[in-house]
Every structure is written in structure tokens, then in C-alpha cells.
Amino acid sequence: MRKALARDLAAHIRRLDEDLHISPHELPGGPARPAKKAAAPPKAPGAGSPATARAAAAPAPSGGLDSLETEVKSCRRCALGSHRLNAVFGVGSPSARVMFVGEGPGFQEDHRGEPFVGRSGQLLDKILDTVLGLKRSEVYIANIVKCHPMVNPDNPESHGNDRPPSPEEIAVCRPYLERQIALIKPACIVTLGSVATKVLLGVEEGISKVRGKWYVYPKTLFGGDADIKLLPTYHPAALLRNPKLKLDTWEDMKTLKSFLEGKTS
Numbered sequence: 001m002r003k004a005l006a007r008d009l010a011a012h013i014r015r016l017d018e019d020l021h022i023s024p025h026e027l028p029g030g031p032a033r034p035a036k037k038a039a040a041p042p043k044a045p046g047a048g049s050p051a052t053a054r055a056a057a058a059p060a061p062s063g064g065l066d067s068l069e070t071e072v073k074s075c076r077r078c079a080l081g082s083h084r085l086n087a088v089f090g091v092g093s094p095s096a097r098v099m100f101v102g103e104g105p106g107f108q109e110d111h112r113g114e115p116f117v118g119r120s121g122q123l124l125d126k127i128l129d130t131v132l133g134l135k136r137s138e139v140y141i142a143n144i145v146k147c148h149p150m151v152n153p154d155n156p157e158s159h160g161n162d163r164p165p166s167p168e169e170i171a172v173c174r175p176y177l178e179r180q181i182a183l184i185k186p187a188c189i190v191t192l193g194s195v196a197t198k199v200l201l202g203v204e205e206g207i208s209k210v211r212g213k214w215y216v217y218p219k220t221l222f223g224g225d226a227d228i229k230l231l232p233t234y235h236p237a238a239l240l241r242n243p244k245l246k247l248d249t250w251e252d253m254k255t256l257k258s259f260l261e262g263k264t265s
């Protein structure tokens with residue numbers, strides 16, 4: 001039984017390796033990895049870091065996703081709206097069981113008006129397909145802020161012009177994401193990277209400390225009908241910078257897969 005499980009694990013990782021280019025020394029059989037600890041109790045979301053400060057409680061959802069998208073596309077509530085090429089609302093199934101949340105659009109996303117379409121997005125698509133057997137049309141993908149945060153906002157055509165969103169930009173834009181969550185009602189949310197995780201969970205710890213464990217995103221924060229399970233993992237861009245993180249991400253996606261298949265609750 002154990003041999004069969006080990007064979008299955010190795011086969012899955014090799015398949016992921018083909019797509020994500022995990023080097024042989026990262027595969028099972030390498031240095032022992034520390035056992036997973038049980039998740040610490042989630043802290044109160046919205047507390048702590050200035051990055052998690054909220055301008056106001058999310059307005060009660062009105063209308064559907066289409067009307068919310070129309071609202072976002074004409075939004076100028078913060079300075080990012082004055083320099084974007086396109087507002088990047090979100091993409092995927094309005095009835096998705098899993099919602100992926102990143103921090104904000106970059107150059108490619110600003111130009112195409114769709115989240116995760118650059119190299120990071122291509123990698124996310126491969127992870128969805130290889131580990132979860134899902135297409136991007138079967139999940140929902142969005143960001144904390146909907147417009148491209150730029151170092152030099154006067155030059156949206158320059159590459160390498162990305163920056164993280166400021167706490168003020170996050171606070172102003174966050175209600176849009178909360179309304180998206182309330183409308184989609186996913187069974188779970190996967191935060192991609194440190195910024196999205198800190199914003200939604202209100203934790204101060206880095207992503208390497210909190211990834212791969214289930215937390216609760218309380219319904220009171222987004223005006224929903226029920227609490228939603230939340231799983232933090234690395235941002236695909238981090239995997240491109242540091243390939244050693246791919247195996248941890250694979251493990252996180254297996255945790256997600258077990259949940260979606262009803263093997264864990």
C-alpha cells in the first residue's frame with residue numbers, strides 16, 4: 001500500500017516537473033522535509049498590519065457579477081484608476097467552488113484586462129491542469145486591487161514598472177473583492193502570495209509560515225451567507241523566482257484537491 005502511494009506521488013510530481021521544470025534533486029528521495037504542523041488558530045481578519053486596514057465594511061451586494069464589473073470598470077476611487085489601461089475585474093466561473101486571489105494586475109494584465117495572463121498566469125494554468133485537473137474557466141481568479149499599481153504611473157507601456165499596492169489602495173478597493181466573494185460563494189479561497197494572504201487573513205507572518213494550512217474567512221467580513229475556508233500558498237511569480245518552492249506548492253494543491261474531492265472538510 002505504502003509502495004503504491006509512493007509510486008503515485010512520484011508519478012504526480014514528475015508530471016508536474018515536466019510542466020513546472022522541477023529539477024531532479026527536488027523530487028522525493030531528496031533531503032527530508034519537516035512534518036507539517038497543525039494550523040494555528042486564525043487571527044481576526046482585518047487586524048494588525050496597515051496593509052489590512054479597511055476603509056469601510058463591504059457594501060451589501062446588489063446586482064450580479066456583471067453589474068459589479070461594470071462598476072469596477074468605471075471606478076476612479078483611488079489614483080490607480082487614473083493611470084490604468086484596463087481595470088482587471090476577474091475571470092472564470094461565477095459558480096466556481098474555488099476562488100484564487102492575488103495581489104493586483106501587472107503589465108500584461110493591465111494590457112489585456114484579465115488577471116494572471118503573463119508568465120505567472122501561464123504557470124497557474126499549468127498547476128490547475130496538472131494537479132487539480134481544472135481549467136481557468138472552471139475556477140474564479142481575481143485580485144485584491146483591480147488596477148495596475150505602477151512605480152511610474154505615467155508610463156504604463158514600460159516593463160518592470162510593477163509595485164505592490166499600497167495599504168490605502170488596498171483599503172479602498174477591497175470591498176469590490178468582498179462583493180465578488182459574496183456573489184460567487186466559493187467553497188474555498190486560495191490566496192496567492194504574501195500580500196493577498198495578509199489582507200484576507202490579517203496575519204503578520206510571511207507566506208512560508210502560513211501556507212498549506214486551512215483558515216476561516218468569516219462571513220461577517222464579506223457579507224456572505226457562510227464562512228469560507230481559506231488556504232494560503234505561494235504566488236506563481238515566487239515559483240518562477242525560486243523553483244525550490246514548487247514542491248511546497250504542489251503539496252498545497254494536493255491539500256486543495258483533497259478538499260474539493262470531499263476527502264477533507
Ligand code: SF4
Binds near residue numbers: 082172173
Ligand atoms: S484600484 Fe480599485 S478602487 Fe482603485 S480605481 Fe481601480 S477599481 Fe477603483
